[in-house]
Amino acid sequence: MVRNQRGPRALARMLATGTAGLAALAALAPGLANAALDMDLQPPVTPIAQQMYDLNVYIFWICVVIFCAVFGVMFYSIFKHRKSVGHKAVQFHENTTVEIVWTVIPFLILLGMAWPATKTILAMKDTSAPDITIKVTGYQWKWGYDYLQDGFGFYSNLSTPLAQIENREQKGPNYLLEVDHPMVVPIGAKVRLVITAGDVIHSWSVPAFGVKQDAIPGYVRDTWFKAEKLGTYRGQCSELCGKEHGFMPVVVEVKSKEDYAKWLADQKQKVAVAAEDPAKVWTEADLAAKGEKIYAANCVACHQATGKGVVGAFPALDGSKIVTGPADVQIALLLTGKTGTAMPSWKQLSDTDIAAVITYTRNSWGNHTGEAIQPAQIVAARKEH
């Protein structure tokens, strides 16, 4: 395990950093930060993140200076002006000059802090003239990315296996920070993100880009970044969005212009191939096989791989009246969700996907309805719901 290899080294470093006070000072200093113990902002790869980073360093040192001045005075006083060394109290309790000085000086320091911060804010909010616009949609609990100019989109799910989370397998190096389909962007392009959500508020965040923008259902917000270094950058949903909030990472791959073009062509081709005709009639086996994948990506977190759910929190599908009863009821439930519970609407899935996952649940575990729910049924049901 990565952690175990690092453990002794980390401990040695911690001890070497010495007393809590010294460690505190050294640790807060972005310049002195210790990479293995992660005490610093992630290395910036966009101009905005770089400005944020520099601002943080600048503010840090101002705080260090104030810290030393204020607590220098306090500790001097604590050691010199104590009864046990025979110090007699001097009974003053007012001094207008001093009071004006310590009101005005902090104010001036604040002006010195506000100036660079203001410049960054204005740059941060300038989303004009983007090269690419990507629509980001937060769902419970995954991200959807739509490349608006190129007419395709996909979902981005956590790809860390459940076995690692439940400590049955060794955790990988990118534990909880890996997805099946990352967002891909070209290097040096101004990427504008238009961000919204399908259910509750989420927040799309990549620290290395200096981007954190809440995704708000029913509203669209925008932000931008221009990545200047190739690589894979990771972040996490940063607004509590329910049970799996800790399990919906953001991964962005920054590729060279050529690699991006190749990826783009690939995606477009895939879309063309995968364009499924909702009128196509599927066999039950095909649907169930497809449905198993959909189930693993979307349903397993609550209803569990066993279909037994979690007692008291998430209902079992195995033997459920809804899953083994009339199909219409189950289709309606998936399309509209169930208010007052954690069951969201799944209408953003394709007709084929919904048909497949329903077919899978109706023919798995102890459920043997033998029914194959066809995409056409979903198309019909959508008109009603």
Add this chain to the structure above:
Amino acid sequence: MSAIPHDHAVGQNEDHGHDDHGHHPTGIMRWITTTNHKDIGTLYLLFSLTMFFVGGCMALTIRAELFQPGLQIVHPEFFNSLTTLHGLIMIFGAIMPAAVGFANWQVPLMIGAPDMAFARMNNWSFWLLPPAAFMLILSFFVPGGAAAGGWTLYPPLSVQAGMGMDLTIFAVHIMGASSIMGSINIITTILNMRAPGMTLMKMPMFCWTWLITAYLLIAVMPVLAGSVTMLLTDRHFGTSFFNAAGGGDPVLFQHVFWFFGHPEVYIMILPSFGIISQIIPTFARKPLFGYASMVYAVASIAILSFIVWAHHMFTVGMPAAGLLFFMYATMLIAVPTGVKVFNWLATMWQGSMTFETPMLFAIGFLFLFTMGGFTGLVLALTPIDIQLQDTYYVVAHFHYVLVAGSLFAFFAGAYYWLPKWTGTMYNEKLGQWHFWASMIFFNITFFPMHFLGVAGMPRRIPDYAQQFADWNMVASVGAFGFGLSQLIFVIALVKCIRGDGAKAPAKPWEGADTLEWTLPSPVPYHTFETPPVVQ
């Protein structure tokens, strides 16, 4: 706390002209029917201590889960309930009632009043709290579990939740009503019942801070009640205040909530400022430096608190003008806060200091609260806040100002006034142990959270990536140390209440000069029936 000393010392040993035993029932009925500000103060403080341990156990469960990456102890949904209820219980159950408890005990004693202005309402405002706390805890056992959307209850997530959320909403309503009644009582008492000669500008600083806090409470508690009521009608009665599909706006809730929430931050810290402003002069044997500027600083902080709410929402996507306004306004708060810190330092300067437990906690407060102030300044700067919003940095920041700030000040106040309340000196050795253990473990717990935050670990997650593992382990160890350290306080407290310790003189602190120290220790059940005259 006054119960035993009162029964023994006053009831049996001293024969007063009137026997106050005759005026109130004994046993449990005494506490249920009491209208005595000292009894009610005691009830508030004991209630708050109980809730502190309840909320603390939740925090320790959270830290146990976060000891290592992976899910070990609790399910994610239950984890979210724990973080939510830990926040609600600590804020509404521990910190706020403790502040009201101090006000009940100390405001009448410090201004020379016989009791609070509305004695029966005082009883009612306390006895609303236990049912509210009961509802909060009960919510863990209803279908769907306790509220799990964070103590901020943001919709639409809070609209999805089960009936635990409704219980939470009603509990918040009840606690809000209790706070408003308590505030009306404190304002009326302070404005009308001061001893002859005690002008407002001669009042002890603690009374000033509470007067201003009470106005803040009356201003914002109805706002909170309004916002959670809208949540309730969105949940059950088909309204769409916060639902975009029905023409509402989820972000509206955040604006309204934080219009309450930011003044709430000062509601929790201003009474602590007051306590510290009593303790530092006493142990420095010098008058408080810059009394008038302290009053103006508290008032400025209170007024500014109404125009900074959206700094909790820098990532919702505001226009640049909004970001700039809220950033500047927030930074401005550093000025009056700085004035307060400088005044305390100037009070210590050239004093003749001793370091009994109350003073240790006061200095601990000053040191750590200022650290929280620095991180507050960092967070005020929008570009850095974008990186740190909703990370552990924020968790570290508000625990520095709320635990090392408010809580440490309450411990300082408790050690300072326990001799007066119980008639028994607390055990100094236990007090010192409590302070140093709290101080060290507090920093082991919360200092590493700054690093986790800047490294990008989001808050409110039950499991985390590997690079956060080391600091989380350190923080968890510290948390258990901090939790256990608080048991020392319980021992010291029980010893005082049982009278196990040196008998406290009327004025155990050489440098103390407020009115309560003119009374005998333990303080009699009824005090200042004839008002003292203040020169």
